[in-house]
Amino acid sequence: MALIITDECINCDVCEPECPNEAIAPGEEIYEIDPNKCTECVGHYDTPQCVEVCPVDCIPKDPDHVETEDQLMEKYKKLTA
Template sequence: MTSNRSRPRRKFRRLFKRNVYKEAVMALYIVADECISCGDCEPVCPTNSITEGKIVFEIDKKTCTECEGDFDKPQCVRVCPVDNCILPLPA
């Protein structure tokens, strides 16, 4: 006797995996209106995620780890002379 039970389970597993295994983006970004393009952040980044953009510096969200595993606080935030210039990406 054939059961249709396997189809709903497969569908449920796919939906479950889509909802649970989404990767959380852990990265910072530079507020363009606040950045003075001093360049202090670029050399201190342990993952080399900060590069000079056309107008201001930019952080690559694919490689930025917020210095987790290397430092207690993101180094770019520590050396930036402007308050609230480098912020976490919104969830």
């Protein structure tokens, strides 16, 4: 399952450099996560790094992009191949 940044985002800029897949980028109003690049840090870290550093807790799982741990690992392998 990819993550999503909600409108509670305060644009503090701490999440973008933490993403090992470069899935986070500035959007028109708030930061956005590309679900095609987000692996919830599977393959890189034990926990999603953006969630770890977010000061307002605005990065939940995206219900529109449900993926299993195995699917996230396959995505990681494709992104890092």
